[in-house]
Amino acid sequence: MNKINIAIDGPAAAGKSTIAKRVASALDMVYVDTGAMYRAITLAYLEADRPDLNELLSGIHIRLLAENGQRVILNEKDVTDRLRENDVTENVSFVASDPAVRRFLVNLQQQLTEDKGVVMDGRDIGTTVIPDAELKVYMIASVDERAMRRQLDNEARGIESSVEQLKADIAHRDHLDMTRDISPLTKAEDAIEIDTTGQTIEEVTEEILKLAAEKLA
Ligand SMILES: Nc1ncnc2c1ncn2[C@@H]1O[C@H](COP(=O)(O)OP(=O)(O)O)[C@@H](O)[C@H]1O
Ligand SMILES: Nc1ccn([C@@H]2O[C@H](COP(=O)(O)OP(=O)(O)O)[C@@H](O)[C@H]2O)c(=O)n1
Structure with a gap:
C-alpha cells in the first residue's frame, strides 16, 4: 500500500500533536491538528461574545x-498562537460538544483525508472522522506527566499556569470530552494504545513509524 491515513487520538497533552507532526514529516505526509480547529471556532465564539453557535458557523472560514x-x-487572520491561551482552553470542550460545530468540522476534516497521506490527531479521528484509517493510535500518559509537560509548554509560550491547576483542568477537560453525547473521546476497537509516560519523543515516534512501515509494506 503506498498511501495510508494515520489517526492519533487521546486525552489532553498526551503528546499527540508533537508525535503526529514528527511522523508526518518523516513519512512526507500531511499533518492535521483537529484540536486547533475546535480552538479556532472557540476563539471566534469568544470574540463575538458567545453568540448562537449555528449562526456563528455561517460566517466562519478556516x-x-x-x-x-x-x-x-x-x-484570513493567522490565529495559531492565540489558540493556546487560557480563555480558549477553558471554553473549547463546551464549544466542541455542540452538534453543529462537530458536523461542520468533521465534514471539513473528512475532505482533507479523502486522498490519504494524512496524519490527523484529535479525540474522534479513529472512531468518527476516519473510521477506515489504516493505522489508529490511542495515546495516553499519566495526568501528572501531562500536567508537567503542559506547564513546560506554557512557560515556553509565556502563558501563566501552575502544575496543580493544570492537573485539575486537564482532568476536567478529559471528563467533558469523554462524557459528551456526540463522538466522545474513546479508544477505537482497532486502535493500538501507546502509553507515553516516561518515554522520550524519539521512542514514541519510532514506535509509530514502525507500525506505519508495516502498513505501508
Ligand atoms: N514521549 C513524549 N511524547 C510526546 N510528547 C512528549 C513526550 N515527552 C515529552 N513530551 C512533551 O509533551 C508535550 C505534549 O504536548 P502536545 O503534543 O501538544 O500533546 P497533545 O497534542 O496530546 O495535547 C510537548 O511539549 C512535548 O514536547
Ligand atoms: N477531534 C477533536 C479534537 C479536539 N476536540 C476538542 O478540542 C479540545 C482541544 O483539543 P487540543 O487537541 O487542542 O487540546 P490539547 O490536548 O492540545 O490541550 C479538546 O479538549 C476537545 O474538547 C474534539 O472534540 N475533537
Whole structure:
C-alpha cells in the first residue's frame, strides 16, 4: 500500500500533536491538528461574545497551512498562537460538544483525508472522522506527566499556569470530552494504545513509524 491515513487520538497533552507532526514529516505526509480547529471556532465564539453557535458557523472560514507544523487561518487572520491561551482552553470542550460545530468540522476534516497521506490527531479521528484509517493510535500518559509537560509548554509560550491547576483542568477537560453525547473521546476497537509516560519523543515516534512501515509494506 503506498498511501495510508494515520489517526492519533487521546486525552489532553498526551503528546499527540508533537508525535503526529514528527511522523508526518518523516513519512512526507500531511499533518492535521483537529484540536486547533475546535480552538479556532472557540476563539471566534469568544470574540463575538458567545453568540448562537449555528449562526456563528455561517460566517466562519478556516484554512490550514502546512508551515512549521500547522498554521490556522481564521477568516484570513493567522490565529495559531492565540489558540493556546487560557480563555480558549477553558471554553473549547463546551464549544466542541455542540452538534453543529462537530458536523461542520468533521465534514471539513473528512475532505482533507479523502486522498490519504494524512496524519490527523484529535479525540474522534479513529472512531468518527476516519473510521477506515489504516493505522489508529490511542495515546495516553499519566495526568501528572501531562500536567508537567503542559506547564513546560506554557512557560515556553509565556502563558501563566501552575502544575496543580493544570492537573485539575486537564482532568476536567478529559471528563467533558469523554462524557459528551456526540463522538466522545474513546479508544477505537482497532486502535493500538501507546502509553507515553516516561518515554522520550524519539521512542514514541519510532514506535509509530514502525507500525506505519508495516502498513505501508
Ligand atoms: N514521549 C513524549 N511524547 C510526546 N510528547 C512528549 C513526550 N515527552 C515529552 N513530551 C512533551 O509533551 C508535550 C505534549 O504536548 P502536545 O503534543 O501538544 O500533546 P497533545 O497534542 O496530546 O495535547 C510537548 O511539549 C512535548 O514536547
Ligand atoms: N477531534 C477533536 C479534537 C479536539 N476536540 C476538542 O478540542 C479540545 C482541544 O483539543 P487540543 O487537541 O487542542 O487540546 P490539547 O490536548 O492540545 O490541550 C479538546 O479538549 C476537545 O474538547 C474534539 O472534540 N475533537
